[in-house]
Amino acid sequence: MEPAREAVTLLAQVREALAMLQRAIPDRSRSTPGRLVISVHPSLATRWLIPRLGRFLQANPDLAVEVRSTADLGAFLTHGIDVSIRYGAGDWPNATCERLTGETLFPVCTPSYRDQHRLTHPADLARCTLLRHAWQPWSPWLRAARLRIKEPAGKLSLSDSGLVLEAAIAGQGVALTRSLFAIEDLKAGRLIRPFELAVPDSYGYYLTWHAGMPLSREGSAFRDWLRTELAIESTGAGAGPPARRRRSAVRRQQR
Numbered sequence: 001m002e003p004a005r006e007a008v009t010l011l012a013q014v015r016e017a018l019a020m021l022q023r024a025i026p027d028r029s030r031s032t033p034g035r036l037v038i039s040v041h042p043s044l045a046t047r048w049l050i051p052r053l054g055r056f057l058q059a060n061p062d063l064a065v066e067v068r069s070t071a072d073l074g075a076f077l078t079h080g081i082d083v084s085i086r087y088g089a090g091d092w093p094n095a096t097c098e099r100l101t102g103e104t105l106f107p108v109c110t111p112s113y114r115d116q117h118r119l120t121h122p123a124d125l126a127r128c129t130l131l132r133h134a135w136q137p138w139s140p141w142l143r144a145a146r147l148r149i150k151e152p153a154g155k156l157s158l159s160d161s162g163l164v165l166e167a168a169i170a171g172q173g174v175a176l177t178r179s180l181f182a183i184e185d186l187k188a189g190r191l192i193r194p195f196e197l198a199v200p201d202s203y204g205y206y207l208t209w210h211a212g213m214p215l216s217r218e219g220s221a222f223r224d225w226l227r228t229e230l231a232i233e234s235t236g237a238g239a240g241p242p243a244r245r246r247r248s249a250v251r252r253q254q255r
Contacts, residue, residue: 035064036218039077039084042069043162048180049085056225063218071160077210083219084208085226087178095208096215098223101230103205105141106198108165108182108191109174119174119194122147129173134159138176144199165191180205180233205230 040049045067057065068081077084077095090097109119109128117128122145130138130152142149156172158164161181168175169190178201185191207223209215215223 034062034218035066035082036216036222037066037068037080037082038222039068039070039081041071041085041087043160043181044085044087045069047162047165047182047184051184052229055229056222059225060218060221063221077208082209082216083222086206086208088203088206090204090206092208094211096211096213097206097208100205100207100223100226101234103178103180103201103203104198105136105176105178105201106193107141107174107195108177108186108193109168110171110190111192113168113171113174114192114194122195122197125149125174129154131164131167131173131175132157133161133164133176136161136164136176140201141176141197141199145195145197183233 090099126149132152134157137151139151164175
């Protein structure tokens with residue numbers, strides 16, 4: 001059985017009407033005192049939020065927090081969600097969006113991959129595998145480096161930033177990453193920055209909540225904590241110096 005054209009049209013209209021009703025009628029579950037439900041992309045949750053969330057819980061011992069991870073951009077403010085952290089242009093419909101911070105893009109790889117391919121200058125990337133993210137092009141960084149290397153179009157394409165970094169950690173190539181995603185791997189030495197050059201991304205991180213509703217007391221506390229954490233990260237303390245600078249320091253010590 002297949003739905004008729006009229007049925008498909010009716011379905012779309014009913015969904016739109018139900019969505020309007022949901023926005024118009026307050027959802028009591030979203031304003032439960034002492035409870036905060038956060039929606040976040042899975043990669044951002046595992047690579048940045050979860051390792052730091054304990055500090056927020058320690059500062060707010062009477063608050064119960066639930067983290068729901070979803071990669072569906074159209075469902076990040078569904079029923080029961082208080083706030084969401086999203087990366088983009090900040091123009092999502094039916095949502096109030098407050099910018100938290102911007103981002104920078106730079107290449108990363110393993111120390112062994114750098115040594116194996118003798119990466120000392122950006123032009124050396126011509127003999128490397130550039131790991132490809134389906135929605136994050138290399139072209140802005142390549143232009144800033146004044147390289148004529150074409151956008152990678154190999155057989156492997158990954159739609160998740162976390163998977164791109166995992167491929168880099170596995171030694172499969174060089175990844176173009178956002179700083180927050182790679183900060184823990186850089187600290188641990190699993191990845192290094194072979195070059196100092198970084199370019200600002202046109203997108204940023206936003207805290208979003210349902211349009212037409214005030215941000216709850218719990219949501220405000222979470223926003224303030226996020227700003228503090230992101231301010232600490234923006235100092236660059238977690239990313240560490242580029243690999244070339246570290247190697248120069250080692251050579252000076254050996255002398």
